[in-house]
Amino acid sequence: MAAPPPPTGAPAPNVLLGWAASNPQQVQQAAAIAASATETVNSTSGGLTTIAGAAAAGAGIAALATGSLFIAPILGAAAVGYAATRSDGVGEAARASGDAANVAYGKARELDAQYNVTGQTRDAAVAGYTNAVQLDAQYNISGQTRDAAVTGYKTAVQLNEDAGKGGARPNRLNQRVPT
Numbered sequence: 667m668a669a670p671p672p673p674t675g676a677p678a679p680n681v682l683l684g685w686a687a688s689n690p691q692q693v694q695q696a697a698a699i700a701a702s703a704t705e706t707v708n709s710t711s712g713g714l715t716t717i718a719g720a721a722a723a724g725a726g727i728a729a730l731a732t733g734s735l736f737i738a739p740i741l742g743a744a745a746v747g748y749a750a751t752r753s754d755g756v757g758e759a760a761r762a763s764g765d766a767a768n769v770a771y772g773k774a775r776e777l778d779a780q781y782n783v784t785g786q787t788r789d790a791a792v793a794g795y796t797n798a799v800q801l802d803a804q805y806n807i808s809g810q811t812r813d814a815a816v817t818g819y820k821t822a823v824q825l826n827e828d829a830g831k832g833g834a835r836p837n838r839l840n841q842r843v844p845t
Contacts, residue, residue, distance in 0.1 A: 712750075712761055719771070720764030721747030 686693045721743040728742025729735055749760035778784050802808050 712765060715768055716761050716764040717747050717750045718764070719767035720750035720760045722771075723763040723767040724749075724760075726767075 724746025725739035725743035727746075728738040732738040746760050746763065749756050750764050751757065752760070
């Protein structure tokens with residue numbers, strides 16, 4: 667009989683401990699895989715920083731290619747990170763991308779230290795948000811937007827009802843009119 671899969675999502679630690687206690691073989695297999703991965707990382711040219719750089723490059727490329735900020739970058743990071751552990755041409759290319767990513771990251775940190783890019787960006791974002799809140803308080807932009815959306819919705823419902831009276835098939839818009 668196969669063991670049940672581990673819980674998904676972000677379960678409470680006691681749920682994971684309960685699963686681990688009831689599935690000791692899977693925990694041992696995971697530990698063996700982790701030990702093997704650690705050995706592979708330590709024996710890879712450039713070590714962990716090169717693999718991490720390759721994984722970051724893979725995540726970035728996947729995010730740019732797909733427009734996704736969740737699943738695709740994770741898969742891209744895993745794929746390129748794994749590729750960096752290979753000893754063939756694919757591994758060399760992945761390690762080179764990892765080294766390049768590390769150099770770019772180092773240069774970005776150097777420029778940030780010199781020009782305070784992150785601090786200036788944070789300050790600009792805070793100022794923009796503060797201005798948006800002040801403008802909304804002064805001109806009731808969010809309230810006017812909400813009112814316009816409700817009016818548009820009610821108008822669409824009325825048009826739908828009028829079209830239904832003329833023999834056209836109405837849809838279900840008229841069942842959820844906001845008040």
